[in-house]
Amino acid sequence: MASLEAFLRGRLCTAGATAAALTAAAHTLAACARRPWPLLDAEADARTASPAQRDAARTQGRLLLRVARRVWPSPVLDELAGAVPSPHHPLALGAAAHAAGATSEEAALAAAYHAVAGPATAAVRLLGLDPVDVHGVLAGLAPDLAAAARTPHPADWAALPAGAAPALDLLAEAHARAQTRMFVS
Amino acid sequence: MTGLLTAGASARRAMRARAAVATARADGRTVVSRLASAPPLTLRQTGPHTVHLVSTAAGPLGGDRLALDVDVAPGTTLELGSVASTLVLPGDGPSELVVTARVGAGATLRFAPEPTVLATGCDHRVAVRLTVEAGANVSWREEIVLGRHGEPSGRCLARFDATLDGLPLLRQEFTAGDPALDSSPALYGTARCIGTTFLTARAAEPYVAEGLAVLPLSGPGTLVTALAADAVELRARLEQGERLASR
Known part of the structure; x- marks a missing residue:
C-alpha cells in the first residue's frame, strides 16, 4: 500500500500536474474568441515523450469528446473535434468542463484526479488490494490534488509545466508491448 | 552581497559568468569562430x-549564475564535452545554469558532457533552450547523479525545451531532492542515476529494456531515457539507446 501511495504521488506531481495545467489552459482557450487547438495539442505532444502514453491520451480524449458533445452540445466542442479529431485528454477535458459550466480550477482538479484514479482502480483489480484501503490512500492525496489543480497555467504555453516521470515512461512502453493489455492508460 | 563574514560558504562571492562557443563555415569546413570562457566555465x-568544458573553479555553488551560449552555424559541426563531472555544491541560495543552443540548418551538434552530481544540500536550477532548424542533426545527452556515494541527493529542477523551426518538439522537467518523490516507482524508484539523450534522428519504433526506453517523439526526434544504479551502467544504457535510435 505504501508503494501504491508513492507511485500515485509521483504520478500526480509530474504527469498529473502537467495534465492539470494543460486542462486549465484548454478551459481558458475555450472561452477565447480565437482558438488555435492544434497549437495547444502540439504542446501536449511535446510533453508526452512516450508513444504509448500519447496513444492513450488521444484515445481517452476522443472518447471523452464524443460523450461531452452529446451531454453538453456546444460549438466549441464541435470546433475542437473538427480541428483535432483525437485531442490529448487534457484538451478534451478542459473544453468539456467549459461547455458544462465548470470553472478552470474545477477542470484542473478533475485532470489531477484522473491521473491517480485510473491507477488506483487498477491496483484494486489487478493487485487485489483492499478497495477501502485504496480509497483511503486517494482521500489522503486530497491536499496534493488541490495543489496540482492550482498549478499555474501561464498564457505563454511554452512555459506550461512539463513534469517527467522516467519510470512511468518505461512502464507505459512495457505495458503497450505486453501480450495481455488491460488498459489504455 | 553584503561582504560580511557570515558562516562558511556564504562569505564567498557568488559567480556570474557567461561563456560562449560558436562555429562558422570557412572554405567548406567548420571553424570554431568564437570561444569565450568565463570562469568557472x-x-x-x-x-x-x-570543444571541452574545463572547470576552473569548484561548483557551481549556491548563488552562482552561469550561462553558456552555443551557436552552431548552418552546415557546420560541433562536439561539446567536458573533461570531468560537475559537482553541484550548496551555498548562498540556489545555483543556476542556463544553456542556450541554436543549431542551424544542416548543422551537427553533439552535446555530451560528463554527469552532474547533486551533492547533499545543493539547490540547482538548469534550463536548456535548444533551437533547431530543419535538417539539423542533434544529440544532446544529460546525466544526473543523485548525491555522492552514500549521501542523499541535493535539490535540482532541470528544464529542457527543444523547438524545431519554432514548433515544440520536446519539453521536460526533472525534479530531484525530495526523498519521498525521488523513490516513487513512477519517478526513479531505486535508481541513483538518471539520464536522457535527445536526438533529432527518429527511432523507427519504441524499445524498452531494463532501465532503458527509446521513445520516438511525435515530431522528428527521439528521447532515450535511462535509469541506473551507477554512472557506468547509466552511460552504457544511454549509449545502447542512442545506437538503437540512430540506426
Whole structure:
C-alpha cells in the first residue's frame, strides 16, 4: 500500500500536474474568441515523450469528446473535434468542463484526479488490494490534488509545466508491448 | 552581497559568468569562430570541431549564475564535452545554469558532457533552450547523479525545451531532492542515476529494456531515457539507446 501511495504521488506531481495545467489552459482557450487547438495539442505532444502514453491520451480524449458533445452540445466542442479529431485528454477535458459550466480550477482538479484514479482502480483489480484501503490512500492525496489543480497555467504555453516521470515512461512502453493489455492508460 | 563574514560558504562571492562557443563555415569546413570562457566555465578547443568544458573553479555553488551560449552555424559541426563531472555544491541560495543552443540548418551538434552530481544540500536550477532548424542533426545527452556515494541527493529542477523551426518538439522537467518523490516507482524508484539523450534522428519504433526506453517523439526526434544504479551502467544504457535510435 505504501508503494501504491508513492507511485500515485509521483504520478500526480509530474504527469498529473502537467495534465492539470494543460486542462486549465484548454478551459481558458475555450472561452477565447480565437482558438488555435492544434497549437495547444502540439504542446501536449511535446510533453508526452512516450508513444504509448500519447496513444492513450488521444484515445481517452476522443472518447471523452464524443460523450461531452452529446451531454453538453456546444460549438466549441464541435470546433475542437473538427480541428483535432483525437485531442490529448487534457484538451478534451478542459473544453468539456467549459461547455458544462465548470470553472478552470474545477477542470484542473478533475485532470489531477484522473491521473491517480485510473491507477488506483487498477491496483484494486489487478493487485487485489483492499478497495477501502485504496480509497483511503486517494482521500489522503486530497491536499496534493488541490495543489496540482492550482498549478499555474501561464498564457505563454511554452512555459506550461512539463513534469517527467522516467519510470512511468518505461512502464507505459512495457505495458503497450505486453501480450495481455488491460488498459489504455 | 553584503561582504560580511557570515558562516562558511556564504562569505564567498557568488559567480556570474557567461561563456560562449560558436562555429562558422570557412572554405567548406567548420571553424570554431568564437570561444569565450568565463570562469568557472572555461572552454578549450581539443579538435578541429571539438570543444571541452574545463572547470576552473569548484561548483557551481549556491548563488552562482552561469550561462553558456552555443551557436552552431548552418552546415557546420560541433562536439561539446567536458573533461570531468560537475559537482553541484550548496551555498548562498540556489545555483543556476542556463544553456542556450541554436543549431542551424544542416548543422551537427553533439552535446555530451560528463554527469552532474547533486551533492547533499545543493539547490540547482538548469534550463536548456535548444533551437533547431530543419535538417539539423542533434544529440544532446544529460546525466544526473543523485548525491555522492552514500549521501542523499541535493535539490535540482532541470528544464529542457527543444523547438524545431519554432514548433515544440520536446519539453521536460526533472525534479530531484525530495526523498519521498525521488523513490516513487513512477519517478526513479531505486535508481541513483538518471539520464536522457535527445536526438533529432527518429527511432523507427519504441524499445524498452531494463532501465532503458527509446521513445520516438511525435515530431522528428527521439528521447532515450535511462535509469541506473551507477554512472557506468547509466552511460552504457544511454549509449545502447542512442545506437538503437540512430540506426
